[in-house]
Amino acid sequence: MTMDDPLMSARARVLHDLHASGNDDPRAVSILEDAVSERRWWVSEWPEGAAYVAGQIAQDVQDALLDSVGRWPLCRACDEVEPHELRINPELGPDPRWVCERSGMAVAPLGEL
Numbered sequence: 001m002t003m004d005d006p007l008m009s010a011r012a013r014v015l016h017d018l019h020a021s022g023n024d025d026p027r028a029v030s031i032l033e034d035a036v037s038e039r040r041w042w043v044s045e046w047p048e049g050a051a052y053v054a055g056q057i058a059q060d061v062q063d064a065l066l067d068s069v070g071r072w073p074l075c076r077a078c079d080e081v082e083p084h085e086l087r088i089n090p091e092l093g094p095d096p097r098w099v100c101e102r103s104g105m106a107v108a109p110l111g112e113l
């Protein structure tokens with residue numbers, strides 16, 4: 001794995017977080033692969049986007065999982081008992097972090113859940 005390739009780095013970070021929540025099943029990994037290949041085209045059209053691509057891929061996977069398996073990743077960081085998800089913040093920017101959508105608490109950098 002070469003971390004110099006922003007797409008491979010992004011893939012590794014999202015895969016780590018899927019694994020951390022036990023969601024790294026074949027369907028989720030396939031969703032991730034599709035997101036990476038679609039974003040490869042996006043980065044080729046907009047090279048400056050390479051700095052943001054990890055957060056974009058995480059959100060692509062999150063959206064695709066919502067349609068199939070449900071909310072991911074679930075927040076376990078705050079006191080809110082009703083299941084709710086983490087969101088990437090900033091939505092389009094460098095150094096993406098998972099933030100609790102209810103409390104606004106920053107939970108972990110992408111790739112470190």
Ligand SMILES: [Zn+2]
Nearest residue numbers: 075078100102
């Ligand atoms: Zn929360």
